Amino acid sequence: MRRDVFQAIADPTRRAILTLIAFQAMTPNALAEHFGSSRQAVSKHIKILAECELVRQEASGRELYYHLNPNKMKELDSWLQPFRETWEGRFNQLDNILDNLKTK
Amino acid sequence: MRRDVFQAIADPTRRAILTLIAFQAMTPNALAEHFGSSRQAVSKHIKILAECELVRQEASGRELYYHLNPNKMKELDSWLQPFRETWEGRFNQLDNILDNLKTK
DNA sequence: TATATTTGCAACTCAATGGTTGCAAATAAT
DNA sequence: ATTATTTGCAACCATTGAGTTGCAAATATA
Numbered sequence: 001m002r003r004d005v006f007q008a009i010a011d012p013t014r015r016a017i018l019t020l021i022a023f024q025a026m027t028p029n030a031l032a033e034h035f036g037s038s039r040q041a042v043s044k045h046i047k048i049l050a051e052c053e054l055v056r057q058e059a060s061g062r063e064l065y066y067h068l069n070p071n072k073m074k075e076l077d078s079w080l081q082p083f084r085e086t087w088e089g090r091f092n093q094l095d096n097i098l099d100n101l102k103t104k
Numbered sequence: 105m106r107r108d109v110f111q112a113i114a115d116p117t118r119r120a121i122l123t124l125i126a127f128q129a130m131t132p133n134a135l136a137e138h139f140g141s142s143r144q145a146v147s148k149h150i151k152i153l154a155e156c157e158l159v160r161q162e163a164s165g166r167e168l169y170y171h172l173n174p175n176k177m178k179e180l181d182s183w184l185q186p187f188r189e190t191w192e193g194r195f196n197q198l199d200n201i202l203d204n205l206k207t208k
Numbered sequence: 209t210a211t212a213t214t215t216g217c218a219a220c221t222c223a224a225t226g227g228t229t230g231c232a233a234a235t236a237a238t
Numbered sequence: 239a240t241t242a243t244t245t246g247c248a249a250c251c252a253t254t255g256a257g258t259t260g261c262a263a264a265t266a267t268a
Contacts, residue, residue, distance in 0.1 A: 010114035011226080015183070022187060029244070041227055043246075062235040062244050070191040076184055079119070083126060084181060087174040115256080133214070145257055147216075166214050166265040 003051040005075045013037070014045045018068060021055060025065040107155040109179045117141070118149045122172060125159060129169040 009015050017031060028046060032039040046066055049055040054072045058065045113119050121135060132150060136143040150170055153159040158176045162169045 004116075006116075006119065007114045010111045012108075012110075013226090015110065018187075022190065027244080037226090038228070039245080040229085040247095044226075064245070068187075068190075070187050073184065073187045074191060076180070077188060080177065080180055080184070083122075083172075083174050083177045086126065086172075087177060117256085131214080141256090142258070143215080144217095144259085148256070168215070 003048060005052050005054060005072060006079075008049055008052050008054055009076070011045065013041075014049055017042070017045055017049065017066075018054065021066050022068040022070070025058065025067045027063050027065055031066070107152060109156050109158060109176060110183075112153055112156050112158055113180070115149065117145075118153055121146070121149055121153065121170075122158065125170050126172040126174070129162065129171045131167050131169060135170070 009018070013035060016035070020026060020031065020034065026034075028039050028043050031046075032042045035042065046055060049066075050057065052072065053069055056067045056069050058067060113122070117139060120139070124130060124135065124138065130138075132143050132147050135150075136146040139146065150159060153170075154161065156176065157173055160171045160173050162171060
């Protein structure tokens with residue numbers, strides 16, 4: 001199964017995990033406690049996030065701490081970039097021209 | 105079924121549709137022709153994109169033209185914003201401080 | 209008017225997703 | 239050494255996902 005960041009952030013729980021560990025590295029148990037669900041459910045989410053390198057693991061004894069890898073988020077940002085240029089209005093003038101051509 | 109932009113862009117076909125119609129409004133048949141798949145498959149994707157307002161429809165006779173709604177992409181951008189601040193290195197100094205505390 | 213084109217809706221299949229429980233391995237605490 | 243804690247793996251279940259085909263409705267064309 002191919003993993004990519006787009007699929008990874010599709011799940012609201014995974015987005016919440018990313019937000020949490022961006023603030024502070026956490027163990028799977030701590031995360032499971034924070035959400036209502038089981039540890040295994042969280043671990044599955046983490047596995048998906050780790051497969052596409054959005055999180056990194058750091059072992060400390062028998063505990064695992066999950067860190068955010070913010071660099072990987074750049075993939076999202078890169079995909080968004082051309083659209084951002086559009087909504088920031090840089091092409092508004094072009095839109096107007098096209099609209100005028102249509103209505104005339 | 106709740107639709108949000110994160111789930112909408114999780115599918116690679118839907119991302120491709122968004123990129124295509126950002127350049128030029130297209131009909132479902134034209135989109136289906138562009139991809140290998142059937143018109144109904146494309147229409148299903150469009151339905152999902154329309155439900156979360158990423159695309160708008162414009163009827164012209166029996167044909168439907170799909171337009172991108174770039175404003176809706178801002179939701180993605182907003183979610184990404186705090187992470188962007190991180191990878192842009194604004195917190196690098198803080199990271200270094202924390203690393204130093206750990207290793208000492 | 210009769211035919212062709214464009215689309216929507218419903219039913220169906222198959223694979224993937226998110227969740228659970230149970231058990232084993234590894235590490236920490238008593 | 240024994241017990242408790244933390245995690246990973248496997249099996250299983252219910253729901254959703256993306257895709258298909260078939261048919262009906264609406265619009266254009268002959």
